[in-house]
Amino acid sequence: MLMTTTTPLPIGLAALERRLAQDLAWLDLPAKSWVAPGSANGQALLDVAIIGGGMAGLAAATAMTHMGIQARIYDKAPQGLEGPWATTARMETLRSPKQLTGPALGLPALTFRAWFEAQYGGEAWEALDKIPRLQWMDYLRWYRRVMNLDIRNDHHVDRITPQADHVQLQIQSPSGPMLVHARHVVLATGRAGLGGPYIPGFVDGIARDLWAHSSDDMDYTTLRGKRIGVVGAGASAMDSAATALENGAAHVDLLIRRPDLPRVNKGKGAGSAGFTNGYVHLPDDWKWRIRHYINVQQVPPPRASVLRVSRHDNASFNLGSPILDVARQGSHLVVRTPRKTFELDFLIVATGFRVDWQARPEYAAIAPHVRLWSDRYQPEPGQEDKELGDSPDLGGAFEFQEKPGHSLPGLSRIHCLCYPAALTHGTVSGDIPAISDGALRLSRGMASLLFCENIDHHYRNLLAYDEPEVFGDEWAPAP
Numbered sequence: 001m002l003m004t005t006t007t008p009l010p011i012g013l014a015a016l017e018r019r020l021a022q023d024l025a026w027l028d029l030p031a032k033s034w035v036a037p038g039s040a041n042g043q044a045l046l047d048v049a050i051i052g053g054g055m056a057g058l059a060a061a062t063a064m065t066h067m068g069i070q071a072r073i074y075d076k077a078p079q080g081l082e083g084p085w086a087t088t089a090r091m092e093t094l095r096s097p098k099q100l101t102g103p104a105l106g107l108p109a110l111t112f113r114a115w116f117e118a119q120y121g122g123e124a125w126e127a128l129d130k131i132p133r134l135q136w137m138d139y140l141r142w143y144r145r146v147m148n149l150d151i152r153n154d155h156h157v158d159r160i161t162p163q164a165d166h167v168q169l170q171i172q173s174p175s176g177p178m179l180v181h182a183r184h185v186v187l188a189t190g191r192a193g194l195g196g197p198y199i200p201g202f203v204d205g206i207a208r209d210l211w212a213h214s215s216d217d218m219d220y221t222t223l224r225g226k227r228i229g230v231v232g233a234g235a236s237a238m239d240s241a242a243t244a245l246e247n248g249a250a251h252v253d254l255l256i257r258r259p260d261l262p263r264v265n266k267g268k269g270a271g272s273a274g275f276t277n278g279y280v281h282l283p284d285d286w287k288w289r290i291r292h293y294i295n296v297q298q299v300p301p302p303r304a305s306v307l308r309v310s311r312h313d314n315a316s317f318n319l320g321s322p323i324l325d326v327a328r329q330g331s332h333l334v335v336r337t338p339r340k341t342f343e344l345d346f347l348i349v350a351t352g353f354r355v356d357w358q359a360r361p362e363y364a365a366i367a368p369h370v371r372l373w374s375d376r377y378q379p380e381p382g383q384e385d386k387e388l389g390d391s392p393d394l395g396g397a398f399e400f401q402e403k404p405g406h407s408l409p410g411l412s413r414i415h416c417l418c419y420p421a422a423l424t425h426g427t428v429s430g431d432i433p434a435i436s437d438g439a440l441r442l443s444r445g446m447a448s449l450l451f452c453e454n455i456d457h458h459y460r461n462l463l464a465y466d467e468p469e470v471f472g473d474e475w476a477p478a479p
């Protein structure tokens with residue numbers, strides 16, 4: 001009989017790491033390197049440079065390394081502070097269920113659960129509700145260490161310039177500016193990976209001392225004693241509101257456009273293996289219909305995050321309150337909605353992210369040439385969706401493609417493993433549930449491209465290959 005078992009006693013991380021090393025040895029991983037060597041400007045070409053050492057970058061680097069592809073990560077963040085978890089995120093726990101295997105790539109000993117049980121045991125696992133935010137970051141730090149990945153922190157990629165046979169990266173590093181050349185580049189740049197925060201027009205012209213975006217790195221103790229407005233009703237709105245309240249805000253008004261909060265997470269309902277593996281092969285109309293429906297339905301905030309706000313008496317949920325306009329009056333803001341006018345000392349806009357090439361100078365050389373869905377797809381009337389139209393129209397290995405009538409040799413050497421890939425590939429490029437699927441899809445595509453584009457080299461190697469398996473001394477020819 002198959003049973004779900006937990007490790008009853010903590011075995012310790014050292015024992016887990018021995019088990020992981022054993023698993024990798026049994027699977028004969030990593031594979032030997034096989035990619036054709038090359039050079040540019042007197043430097044050896046990297047097989048693949050990955051920009052971003054968050055969850056997606058870690059999973060992609062591991063998957064490629066296991067296939068014998070040399071993958072090096074560059075991240076502008078200091079070591080251990082990649083991604084949002086220990087910097088701009090403000091939730092107490094992850095939204096995701098604890099048992100998701102995230103970036104573990106099918107290796108049981110690399111899962112969060114294995115890491116957790118090794119330290120705290122099975123009973124603690126059973127007792128755990130959701131994964132605490134900073135514990136998830138600790139797990140990712142461990143993942144990076146045990147997979148022995150080549151990651152260069154404090155390296156800010158400033159400019160990405162495709163060439164016919166490689167991509168050049170201009171990087172600001174602790175030792176000064178440098179150039180790196182790689183056969184292919186992966187953008188594992190996160191939730192706002194092709195842009196930045198979505199800033200609504202009503203704060204145009206309002207000085208930044210009176211408002212912030214929920215993703216800003218901000219000290220919430222500065223909100224003590226103040227009247228705060230939070231625009232939005234998603235997870236980030238709740239996290240910002242709760243953090244402001246916990247830091248002593250006098251009052252928090254949630255300003256929510258809709259007459260009700262969304263209740264059902266439709267994205268979760270699109271999480272089967274069918275969606276993960278089949279979505280990418282759907283015709284355009286189906287892809288658009290599905291993603292548009294999920295966008296319109298909107299993702300509800302987690303219940304615990306709503307309760308974290310509503311347990312404060314000085315929090316108000318103002319439903320049916322779209323912002324009409326915002327004006328500064330002296331040191332405060334006057335915010336008008338159809339139901340009420342609010343006097344606020346500070347406004348936080350929790351309005352999500354968008355594709356915005358202007359916000360990312362590193363993409364200046366490629367932005368005008370990248371084909372977007374709006375360049376070739378016309379949605380049905382009533383199905384218009386700016387977020388979807390702005391999404392890149394990617395190839396099977398997440399590669400950018402040229403806009404009709406444009407030519408930028410090497411553009412397709414840049415691969416987009418960040419959130420805006422979702423319209424083409426489904427949700428395999430950002431969230432925890434299917435990030436291993438995305439990393440494996442990318443890595444298999446990368447192996448295929450690296451092989452096919454250097455087929456002369458591989459054919460020469462085949463001709464030169466001379467390791468005998470039979471030596472001629474195994475038999476005697478009949479007389």
Ligand SMILES: Cc1cc2nc3c(=O)[nH]c(=O)nc-3n(C[C@H](O)[C@H](O)[C@H](O)COP(=O)(O)OP(=O)(O)OC[C@H]3O[C@@H](n4cnc5c(N)ncnc54)[C@H](O)[C@@H]3O)c2cc1C
Nearest residue numbers: 052054055056075076082083094095096157189190431432
């Ligand atoms: C607040 C918050 C909470 C979330 N909670 C959940 C959740 O509970 N469950 C879930 O499934 N998903 C969640 N997500 C969504 C998703 O899982 C996260 O966004 C996750 O961090 C995505 O991983 P990533 O590797 O794609 O990007 P990130 O973790 O954001 O990593 C991107 C990295 O790229 C680096 N980078 C970017 N540009 C450059 C450059 N030019 N040069 C060098 N480095 C660069 C950044 O420094 C960063 O470290 C959450 C997202 C946010 C923002």
